[in-house]
Amino acid sequence: MGPVSIVVITLNEEKRIGRLMEDLSKQTHKDFEVIVVDSNSEDATREVATAYESSLPQLTVHKMETRGVSLGRNTGAELAKHERLLFLDADVQLEPTFLANAISQLEDKQLEVAGVYMGSKNLPLVHKFGYGLFNLGLFVTQFVFPTAVGACIFSTKRVHQQLNGFDEEIVLCEDCDYVKRASKTWRFRFLNLTFGFDPRRLDQDGVFKMGATYLKANVRRFFYGEMRNNEMDYKFGHYKEQ
Template identity: 60%
Template structure:
């Protein structure tokens, strides 16, 4: 299997980052580096991450000013030394065999770009229903208007460079825009795998309100193009405070 660069973007995730790094340390396949891009955090995330450098020998920390998710992902991709890239948010969880299974499926299906479905095993029933509806939407739209979750997204350096990376002017659905542009040249599909999505946004903003926001956003994207600037209200504006 090919080596892979895992780009993790982080903002004030001292309560979560250890769980993800532990998941990575326990992967059955260890041919990867980890690039942790710290988006101007003011907590002890980096100190926690340093404790994993013995168990993750290819772990590097990069501090940047500002809190833009797109800039963070683009920065991580520019530092990646392997062709295959996996973008992750710092508050997700992965099964121990996630990388080995994903890389096998990417190779077998000859995919450059791929999304991963969301799991909410520990979430309330209403949240599970919401995630199920989102996954159904991901499955259906992958064939004509791809959408994806940037919290767990596969790409390559070649794809990333040729599409110009994540559009730093887009404040909502920048991950969907990324895969939609990539799919115009490369085949995009969702892998039959899941990652554990942290449902704090749903708990803080309401799962119905959040779901309707993204439904409205993607309908607007489909009809009128990408959402830039303040074209649409976003209750959890992740340009200013991602993951909160």
């Protein structure tokens, strides 16, 4: 199994970044580097991440002065030294065998770009229902109009460079735009895996409101193209602490 460069974008995630670093330190597949790209957090996010240097020897923490989801992912990809890329959000949770299983599937299916379904283990029934509907949508659209969850996307440096990375003008659905563009040249599929996803987004916005937001966004994308003027007034890092 080949090496992986893991790019983690952060913004004021001091309460969650440690959990992800802990999960990464327990991976059965050990050949990877971790690049934390921080959007100039106002809390101790960078300090918490840096504390894991002993358990994650190939860990670097990069501070950006300008904030941005796509900018952070693109910055991390530029710093990456391995061909295989994995983009993660700071509030993701991973099982110890996640990397090993993912790489095995990527190699078996010969995929350069792939998405991962959201897991709802130990979450309330309403969250399981919401995640289930969202995953169903991800499964169906992968064949005709690919979408993805930016919190966990696999790619490669070759693909990323040819796509010119994530579109930094898009605020909402930049992840969907990325895999849609990639699918025009490379086969895109979802892996038979899940990742843990912090429920704070559903807790704050509500299952139906959040689902309606993304449904509206993707319907709009389908008929009118990508949203480069923040038409739906979506803000990076707007979620409050739960």
